Amino acid sequence: MRVVVVGGGISGLASAALLAREGHEVELLERHDAVGGRAGSWERDGFRFDTGPSWYLMPEVFDHFFALMGTSTADVLDLVAPEPAYRVFFEGHDGPFDVARSRAANVAAFEAVEPGAGAALERYLDSSGDAYDMALRHFLYTTFASWRPFASREVVTALPRLAPLLGRSLEGFVASRFDDVRLRQVLGYPAVFLGSSPDRTPALYHLMSSLDLDGGVRYPLGGFAHLVDVIARLAVQAGVTLRTGARVTAITTAAVGARPGGGDRPGPPPPGPRRPRARATGVRWTDADGAVHRTSADVVVTAADLHHVEQDLLPPRLRGRSDRSWNHGDPGPGGVIAMLGVRGRVPELAHHSLFFTADWAENFGAIRDGRVPRPASAYVCTPSRTDPTVAPAGDENLFVLVPVPADPSIGRGGVDGAGDPVVEQVADAAIDQVARWAGVPDLADRVVVRRTVGPGDFAADLASWSGSLLGPAHTLRQSAMFRGSVRSSKVAGLLHTGGTTIPGVGLPMCLISAELVLKELRGDTGAAPLPEPAAAPVATGPGTASAVPGDR
Structure with missing residues (x-):
């Protein structure tokens, strides 16, 4: 056709x-x-930025797509594994919390924060992994054109376990298992990847934790x-x-x-x-x-x-x-992005760094109410910690993201501070927050390249509903x-x-x-991924994906 x-x-x-x-x-x-x-991508003065996605998760999905195209991930991408997987800074707490690639290391880190949390994390990740595997086999690859696939014995048997997770929030599910607010935030934040908040995301999505706490964070060299x-x-x-x-x-x-x-x-x-x-x-x-x-x-x-x-x-x-x-409907949050070229190294930041405010109820509530949170939780990607091709030698590129309301009236960004006032103010506040919390007092002075993006850009350039950052x-x-x-x-x-x-x-x-x-x-109404053709030859050259211990 x-x-x-x-x-x-x-x-x-x-x-x-x-x-x-x-x-x-x-x-x-x-x-x-x-x-x-x-x-997309944007480049200036030797600094190159990915303008959007920055987490390589669910590697099985990429592997399957490339197999359908007659090749393999190893043939077309060079994947590396950042260590730590990501770093978290908490408002009101000294020192960051590192999430490792190793499940065992994360269990030990949780236990060090809260006695008993290590064993609780083991059980949590077992449940998360089971839910993720069930989703891959029965729910993610279906068009919902037929209900027959959901009548399988495996799905019917799992319903008593899965159904309660739909009627309960991720926030409540995590809170019933962990007391320390820092651990709760680490496990609740994946809701933001889904364009939502922990109190409004079904607990079934705790499956996301099997992707980042159990060996799943990668990065494709070249961005x-x-x-x-x-x-x-x-x-x-x-x-x-x-x-x-x-x-x-x-x-x-x-x-x-x-x-x-x-x-x-x-x-x-x-x-x-x-x-x-x-x-x-x-x-x-x-x-x-x-x-x-x-x-x-x-x-x-x-x-x-x-x-x-x-x-x-x-x-x-x-x-x-x-x-x-x-x-x-709910378009999900908008976002203010700041792409920063920084002279010199910033070893205080990992490839992925998260900055969590203490009062999440206010943070997420402000976004739902149409207000820019102050202070706001933020995410910083520093791919130059992993990939030497994205910044001049000895320098860093920072991608700073602040979730805000999905509201184009917040404005559009610009280069060198030329964006609309609210967008630039949010970016300035985020840079100051990163500097203070991570202990990089001269960060703002070292910025030599700056571009901001706001909800108005998502609406105008991507025709995004209400200037949404991700989607509904x-x-x-x-x-x-x-x-x-x-x-x-x-x-x-x-x-x-x-x-x-x-x-x-x-x-x-x-x-x-x-x-x-x-x-x-x-006309395929099944729930399984499409059959893959015969496996492509395994690459052994420089384009081969890095072998990563603990891969699922």
Whole structure:
């Protein structure tokens, strides 16, 4: 079939690559001059920054995707394992807390903070690992088009154990097992990776802890922009036509009985609802010069924010969700980002460093109420601690992220302090906080490169719902089958992929989402990952992924 993919983020690239490898004729349209979406790159004066994702988790998902593309992670990425996995600074406590790659080391560290917490962590990680394995086998790779996969003996047997985790918050689940607030925060913070907060995230998501406390944190040398380049290259090799500078302005449709793609060949029936109101025939788009183009297709796959797709690219009668439904949804937090080039080393910071305020109720409550937290918890990625290619020799690059409300009125960022006032104030406060808590008093004076990004940028540049940083929060009402569907409920031949759809936010979830598009086109309603082709030869050269003890 002829397929057009709207959006060149990782989910769009992965969807295009898988569909082209399947034998479809695929064209991808990306509005910007480069692909990557949130996983972009920015460089100045020898400092190179990933502008979005920075955690390489769920390695099994990457391994599976590359296997589907006829290669392997070892062939295309050089993975290293930061040690410590990450470092945590707590407001009101002296000294940081290091989370190691080794489960045994983390058990010992928890025990040193709170007697009995080591054994409690062992039990917690056993439960977390079981939930993660169950999710991979039965829940993450399903389109929810059929309930039959959930009637398996393993799922039915596990229901008495899993069901209570859906009705309880992650915060409460952790608090019932650990007393020290620092340990609670370490185990509760993964909720932020899901665009939510520990008090609103179902306890089932404690499965995230098996990813970072049990040997799962890695980093691809060259950064996440290199990962995007790898997937883009695989897509082109599979036959995808990549077109940048192509802004899609509408999804074109026709009556249900019209021929697919608007052409003279009938083609197979496209996937879609049983009683569609229309069928997708392609897209209308403008190039960099403003010229209008039309691309016909049997299937349209949107990898853009679902809110943008429905509100801006479809007429009201063909939208899957009402305005009222969107207004009652939770877009997740926004974010202020500061990309800093720093002269000299900052050994006080690890590759990943977290800065937690003491009053989390106020921190997360402020974000929900539309207020910028003061003080605010923050995350700092310093990839130059691991990767010498991202900064001049002897210097560091810092990616500072502060969760704030998803509100474009907070403003947009800029270079060298030229962003909107609130954005620059949040960035200044974060730099000062990192300097004080980590013991780097001259940090601000050593910054020679600075660029900020705010919720206004996410809204304008990525068409993100309300300027959301990641995508809809993983609350109970916005998880699993309650999240955006891979298939339009009104338009035959219109499919959706990306962080705003199932299974959720994050690079691994986006790769799974791409696979769900392929499963939908195949009519595969199973819950298991697609079968992999014969294993690719194992690489032994410099591109080989580093052997890491404790890999799952």
